[in-house]
Amino acid sequence: MLELKDVSYTFKDGQKVNPVLQNIHLTIHRGEFVSLIGKSGTGKSTILKLIAGLLHADQGTVLHDDKPIKLGDVGYMPQHDLLFSWRTILDNILLPTEIKKQKKIKKQEALQWLQKVGLVGYEKAYPKELSGGMRQRVAFLRTLLTGKNVLLLDEPFGALDALTKKEMQAWLLSIWQETKQTVIFITHDLEEALYLSDRVMLLHPNDDLEEYTIPFERPRSRDLLYQQDFTSIRKKLEDHLRHDEN
């Protein structure tokens, strides 16, 4: 379980002081898929960085299974794929296991994953040879191979074209159904958030977190996107988001 208790964070750069987050409360249960949405600049990425341990809250605590979070506790996938151009695909994926000095143990697992995500034969290729969608899959596998039961995904499909994005969503769901990890997912795409998540959290500019439970059964198919229940939740979310912009 992940808990943010009364968390505040202020960004300081010399004289400039910018309070990004104030008094955030958030609880995420084991195995849950939670999306975080909100307009730009509300601090969604900051929340992920606080959970990853990259930033420290000025006030309040971030707990992972009742212990304060520290670096290396969760898997973090930033916005850009950030593949290391001088490493082969396999070595990119094995990077987290290299850091933890278990590279040899995990190599078989990594090769199996490459097979599962349709990247067979690419293990010795270099990132420059891969398309955007493939690179994103590699970056995701790298996060997965951290072996952590919490994955933080910061707009993983933001830069992909619509068609590739759909493929990747289906792909992510199938993997998540297999591994049952806790996922916190940032996106600007409401449809994506609703389709993937158990819960959607809407972060308002005043730091209120509005919660939506997404009741649809799993496994979900894309037909869901055209059902009345789905579109009505989507409309409601859209209205609330638009309200923030005015």
Next chain:
Amino acid sequence: MMKIKSFIRSYGLFIICAVIFLMAMEAIVNAGFVPSYIIPAPSQVYNAIIENLSSLIFVHLKMTMMEVGIGFILSVVIGVILAVAMFFSRTIEKIIYPIVLISQTIPTIALSPIFVLWFGYTIWSKVAVTFLIAFFPIVVGSYDGLRSGNPEYIDLLRSMGATKWQIFIKYHVSNALPVFFSSLKLAIVYALIGATIGEWLGASEGLGYYSRRMSGQLNAAGVFAAITILSMTGIILFIVMSLIEKRLLRNRRS
């Protein structure tokens, strides 16, 4: 076939111009417009090289290359150590960086009597000049390369629980390589210049010494023979370094 074509496309124009220039020089000197002790005809330079080929290559070039080799390796080792130390410690950076900079503002020629005083007329006075000239681009290049890291990559590694040393090895070092190689290419050419200057200041062997002796004898063809070999050596060293760079960095995004 493709290689030849792309070679011609890259260098064809230069080669044609160079050939025309050399032919024009030959004609001008032969016609008596310029005395050959001012500018020798290309054919005279060629003859001067051929006549003394074995001593030029196996005595003088060999000596110059020894100085270049030792000076360059010292530059790389010490330059990289300094750059890494500056990268890890702000205090060291604040002390070393100004010293490195000042070392480049002192005219080498002014320092040379001191080098001769310290090292005598041994190879080490020449190595010292070579080092002084070549280590600067290496320190600056390595340091800038190490610092040029993208903070997002550093955050990614930190989120995996990497130590500062792991981040250095797995990210900063590889990330610094392109800039580092640019500095190596500069440094290897500078090293050759340094060795030549060092020989001018006092030596008994080497292409710098040879060209100085020839100029003392008003033998312009001999001077140009040494310069030609030096210049070709510089080009070859540069190309070798570029090939190593290409080989090591071949997988990077262009």
